[in-house]
Amino acid sequence: MNELVYPVVLMIFFVLSEACILRFIKRQQVDWLDIIFNINSGHIMLWLFRCLEVLCYKLVLDNFSLGLFEGLSPVWLWLFTLLAWDFGFYWLHRLHHQLRLLWAVHVVHHQGENYNLSLGVRNSWYSSLTSIPFFLALALAGVPLSVFLAVSIVHYSIQFFNHNAFTPTLGWVEKVFVTPSHHRVHHLNIKRYADTNYGGTFIIWDKLFGTFSAMPALEKMAYGVKGRKPSLNPMQESHLPFMQLTGLMKTPCPHQRRFDCSPLMVVAGTMLLFVLVLGYIQRYGYSIENVGSVQITWFILLAAGSVALGGISEGQRWGLMMWSLVTLSFPLLFIEFWNWHHPGWVVVMSLLAAHGIALVFGLGRRTSRGTGEAV
Numbered sequence: 580m581n582e583l584v585y586p587v588v589l590m591i592f593f594v595l596s597e598a599c600i601l602r603f604i605k606r607q608q609v610d611w612l613d614i615i616f617n618i619n620s621g622h623i624m625l626w627l628f629r630c631l632e633v634l635c636y637k638l639v640l641d642n643f644s645l646g647l648f649e650g651l652s653p654v655w656l657w658l659f660t661l662l663a664w665d666f667g668f669y670w671l672h673r674l675h676h677q678l679r680l681l682w683a684v685h686v687v688h689h690q691g692e693n694y695n696l697s698l699g700v701r702n703s704w705y706s707s708l709t710s711i712p713f714f715l716a717l718a719l720a721g722v723p724l725s726v727f728l729a730v731s732i733v734h735y736s737i738q739f740f741n742h743n744a745f746t747p748t749l750g751w752v753e754k755v756f757v758t759p760s761h762h763r764v765h766h767l768n769i770k771r772y773a774d775t776n777y778g779g780t781f782i783i784w785d786k787l788f789g790t791f792s793a794m795p796a797l798e799k800m801a802y803g804v805k806g807r808k809p810s811l812n813p814m815q816e817s818h819l820p821f822m823q824l825t826g827l828m829k830t831p832c833p834h835q836r837r838f839d840c841s842p843l844m845v846v847a848g849t850m851l852l853f854v855l856v857l858g859y860i861q862r863y864g865y866s867i868e869n870v871g872s873v874q875i876t877w878f879i880l881l882a883a884g885s886v887a888l889g890g891i892s893e894g895q896r897w898g899l900m901m902w903s904l905v906t907l908s909f910p911l912l913f914i915e916f917w918n919w920h921h922p923g924w925v926v927v928m929s930l931l932a933a934h935g936i937a938l939v940f941g942l943g944r945r946t947s948r949g950t951g952e953a954v
Contacts, residue, residue, distance in 0.1 A: 611842035617697035624704035683820035692803035699742035836894035844943035906935025
């Protein structure tokens with residue numbers, strides 16, 4: 580499953596490298612907690628629904644495929660898939676802005692106020708779930724699953740790149756492809772611009788359907804969504820839009836920050852958790868069939884870890900308690916109950932447990948000035 584692990588590793592590398600360049604070379608302020616939220620926002624729950632998307636695609640392909648590419652050159656298959664996938668994404672993206680239910684999923688991505696590569700991975704838990712209907716036409720046409728997955732990775736990689744903070748306008752490339760300058764328009768916190776430039780890879784769809792916008796002449800570029808400042812809790816941000824939509828909750832209850840945690844400690848915890856995410860992906864891939872207790876437990880602890888890091892970022896005691904539980908449960912399960920004694924896992928588990936214990940005993944955190952209370 581290395582073909583699945585490598586893109587995730589590269590994504591993390593580029594996100595952190597860009598952040599370091601912004602901070603230490605460009606001398607710009609970097610909101611590390613925002614970057615950590617973006618990385619943690621949907622990675623493991625989104626993976627679950629990505630697996631479901633792959634399962635649905637395979638079911639349609641195996642049972643309802645029209646076999647349109649049988650006997651044709653692979654060139655036509657790949658060319659069709661590259662264009663058809665992006666066409667489907669254009670309408671997926673456009674409807675996410677036009678339908679309130681889908682916007683409740685997509686708004687998480689738009690709430691990011693800092694335009695950098697980490698914004699490219701900021702997502703709701705349910706982003707992949709809402710993608711399922713838009714790409715089944717490719718399965719119906721007979722596009723093999725391997726081709727669909729490869730083309731998906733290509734398109735998502737381009738979209739990830741288009742969130743970078745450095746790339747200027749790209750001349751003639753702007754006439755055909757979506758570029759960072761096009762996508763910056765889409766992330767402006769002005770609705771008439773946010774509702775343009777829906778394309779993922781090719782800008783031709785926006786020009787064809789009248790949704791293209793060039794960069795406006797603005798004195799200051801402001802990104803995000805006007806109104807409530809989002810929290811750093813991925814579970815809350817993935818569910819609050821639905822609660823607001825149904826009237827179950829209008830405004831989140833304010834909370835009091837109990838402590839301040841060093842961003843470096845949160846970054847370290849996130850990297851350790853991501854090693855476990857990579858291990859999960861390498862071991863189970865897209866499989867959600869014949870799921871056993873080990874896979875379920877691993878998955879639940881990963882999801883709990885990402886939520887806990889959000890709580891720690893916001894200075895909440897419950898986040899600290901949950902992180903302690905996660906960081907002690909993983910070593911116990913891996914080494915004692917599952918008997919995984921590979922030296923690599925032993926090192927990771929030792930570091931994870933040490934991180935949890937260090938936070939409990941106050942390393943990297945201090946009482947918040949706003950509360951005057953010790954944790």
